[in-house]
Amino acid sequence: MMIPTIPKLPLAHGIDVTLDWLTAHFAFITKGFSHVISALIEGIVSGLSWLPPWVLIIVVVVLVHRAVGWRVALASALGLLLLWNLRLWSATVETFTLVLISTLISVLIGLPLGILAALSSRVSRVVMPTLDFMQTMPAFVYLIPAIPFFGLGAVSASVATVVFATPPTIRLTVLGIRHVPEDLIEAADAFGSTLRQKLLKVQLPVAMPTIMAGVNQTIMLSLSMVVVAAMIGAGGLGGKVWEAIQRLEPGQGFEAGIAIVILAMILDRSTQRIGRSPFAKQ
Amino acid sequence: MQIIKVKHLTKIFGPHPEQGLRLLDAGKSNGQLREAGHAVGIVDVSFEVEEGELLVIMGLSGSGKSTLLRCVNLLNIPSRGQIIVGDEDVTRCSHEQLLDLRRRRVSMVFQHFALLPHRSVVDNVAYGLEVQGINEDERRDRAIEALHLVGLKDWEEAYPHQLSGGMQQRVGLARALAVKSDILLMDEAFSALDPLIRHDMQQELASLQRQMKKTIIFITHDLDEALEIGDRIVLMREGRVVQIGTSEEILNNPADAYVERFVENVDTSHMLTAQSLMVRAREVAHPQDGPRTVLRKMTEISYTSILVVERDHTLVGSVTLDALDAAVREGRRSITDLIQRDAPTLAPETPLAEILHLMAEWPYRLPVVNERRRLLGVVTRTRVISALAQSRAEPTAADAES
Ligand SMILES: Nc1ncnc2c1ncn2[C@@H]1O[C@H](COP(=O)(O)OP(=O)(O)O)[C@@H](O)[C@H]1O
Ligand SMILES: [Mg+2]
Numbered sequence: 001m002m003i004p005t006i007p008k009l010p011l012a013h014g015i016d017v018t019l020d021w022l023t024a025h026f027a028f029i030t031k032g033f034s035h036v037i038s039a040l041i042e043g044i045v046s047g048l049s050w051l052p053p054w055v056l057i058i059v060v061v062v063l064v065h066r067a068v069g070w071r072v073a074l075a076s077a078l079g080l081l082l083l084w085n086l087r088l089w090s091a092t093v094e095t096f097t098l099v100l101i102s103t104l105i106s107v108l109i110g111l112p113l114g115i116l117a118a119l120s121s122r123v124s125r126v127v128m129p130t131l132d133f134m135q136t137m138p139a140f141v142y143l144i145p146a147i148p149f150f151g152l153g154a155v156s157a158s159v160a161t162v163v164f165a166t167p168p169t170i171r172l173t174v175l176g177i178r179h180v181p182e183d184l185i186e187a188a189d190a191f192g193s194t195l196r197q198k199l200l201k202v203q204l205p206v207a208m209p210t211i212m213a214g215v216n217q218t219i220m221l222s223l224s225m226v227v228v229a230a231m232i233g234a235g236g237l238g239g240k241v242w243e244a245i246q247r248l249e250p251g252q253g254f255e256a257g258i259a260i261v262i263l264a265m266i267l268d269r270s271t272q273r274i275g276r277s278p279f280a281k282q
Numbered sequence: 283m284q285i286i287k288v289k290h291l292t293k294i295f296g297p298h299p300e301q302g303l304r305l306l307d308a309g310k311s312n313g314q315l316r317e318a319g320h321a322v323g324i325v326d327v328s329f330e331v332e333e334g335e336l337l338v339i340m341g342l343s344g345s346g347k348s349t350l351l352r353c354v355n356l357l358n359i360p361s362r363g364q365i366i367v368g369d370e371d372v373t374r375c376s377h378e379q380l381l382d383l384r385r386r387r388v389s390m391v392f393q394h395f396a397l398l399p400h401r402s403v404v405d406n407v408a409y410g411l412e413v414q415g416i417n418e419d420e421r422r423d424r425a426i427e428a429l430h431l432v433g434l435k436d437w438e439e440a441y442p443h444q445l446s447g448g449m450q451q452r453v454g455l456a457r458a459l460a461v462k463s464d465i466l467l468m469d470e471a472f473s474a475l476d477p478l479i480r481h482d483m484q485q486e487l488a489s490l491q492r493q494m495k496k497t498i499i500f501i502t503h504d505l506d507e508a509l510e511i512g513d514r515i516v517l518m519r520e521g522r523v524v525q526i527g528t529s530e531e532i533l534n535n536p537a538d539a540y541v542e543r544f545v546e547n548v549d550t551s552h553m554l555t556a557q558s559l560m561v562r563a564r565e566v567a568h569p570q571d572g573p574r575t576v577l578r579k580m581t582e583i584s585y586t587s588i589l590v591v592e593r594d595h596t597l598v599g600s601v602t603l604d605a606l607d608a609a610v611r612e613g614r615r616s617i618t619d620l621i622q623r624d625a626p627t628l629a630p631e632t633p634l635a636e637i638l639h640l641m642a643e644w645p646y647r648l649p650v651v652n653e654r655r656r657l658l659g660v661v662t663r664t665r666v667i668s669a670l671a672q673s674r675a676e677p678t679a680a681d682a683e684s
Contacts, residue, residue, distance in 0.1 A: 190390040191409055
């Protein structure tokens, strides 16, 4: 018996055509955006590289000490000194800058979107499934379309990173706001708060620890993505790992890997508790 | 003057309240409405609140007390009926008028305090003022003033989680007082506190109200509390008002079997005696005290009469507030000739029936003395009434559930 062959759906073709069309008509906008972001990234990288490493180490240690205490600060100091010694300082600065920029953009997008989704069930019905889609798609698939819009390099990397890393911020903003106790909302209403006052004085502050947990996850995802993004020339520590793979140099690969772990630990520990600090007495 | 008038107020929860109203008008019961997917909050509730009155709304859990209270500042939108605050119908007011009502005219105290965890005590108290747009210096001053009123000096900078439940509720009260609204809504405000602290809070609320002339609507499910603080009591059941009146009126003429079950007791009264009903006399006067001293003692604790005892606690008699008041105005120095020495006394074993009998004739607190006339304690009306209610409380709750 003959089974009729059903022709393959032209899904890939359709996506390509759409992207081509978008590129042809809108790339000038995204390229402009790309120039701004890349100037920003370069500015921060050259600023941070201009400072002697020991100055930055002291700054980081002081900040970490104030945020979470001396143990983590001490561990950070040792980790950063090791990075410096391994000659990975400039790669670390590049990676850190990418994480910083991506996280900032993620929060700028994720927080308002999360607030909207928390307050409007219509918005959340659209946003939530999209988030699931964004997060389950393998991360580097985002890299491919990013290139025609933003060019090879750091900006494409950070755009793909933002797409991949924003969902936790949105998700936990929604969760945090939805879980503000009912009687606090009622108190806010009973004293005549406007919607805006209620949001700024009650919902956001009370949700802040949860929101910050989301931002912390965003930071960690950004870091992992920034490494993958080295495939499209984002440089930094990911670039070192990538070089090591291509040249089959396991030692160099491990050094860069350890550097990423150190950076991850410092970022994680120092942002984990930020949202909770207002609750304790100053 | 009547500051709040509630007229034929009905609230039905659910997606189609109009449909629920139609069912109600057709004479369907709450249960039938529930089966049709409507939850009945309150039905055709009408009453007025006098300016400066402390009105208690009482009823079992689920009887619609919170729903009613929350209609006053439109946290619940009534399905039908009117609420007039001052001379304005709040069910028709615009968004701006509603904000103004909530900001300046009606403030609220919550059962579980509802303090903002990220704000210090003073910033919590200042919340209402902040929302009004009052500048920082003024709102801090006013918040601190309100904290003083509720006895929380020096706690401005603490955070809510550092305070006990009683203190947190003082903060909640201060937050409501800080906006200087005329009307205070209190939804089971003291129910989450343990009994001793609760008693203190009741007394303080009563004295604050006397000082500040607030109109207060206070919700409770506790008869004891209702009798302790209420000028009048509104009794609710299944969303409807069953009876409105002073505690005396409700006790003497219970409107129906439901109210009667709250207050009446025949079978078990013979088991109660003065000994089991009496409480410690918290304030007493001595024969050598001056009228002014005694008067101050009494106004502090808001008694209408006070017992006079010798230093060894031998009962001399009692003095009424009116007599003292007159004596102070006449400039007298001593209370000895104001003392009523023939006031009735109880023995520890006097049964409740007899106490009730005496209470009908003697409007003041009854002293309990031993055979040498040493004062052992006092029996108050509230104690008697609540003891009667308590011995009935369990069957009442069970009945209402079914
Ligand atoms: N938001 C709501 N949605 C649906 N039903 C409600 C809501 N609030 C109260 N009810 C119902 O209204 C009735 C009265 O509740 P409530 O006013 O809270 O009683 P109380 O304060 O006397 O315990 C209850 O049957 C309750 O289930
Ligand atoms: Mg209630």
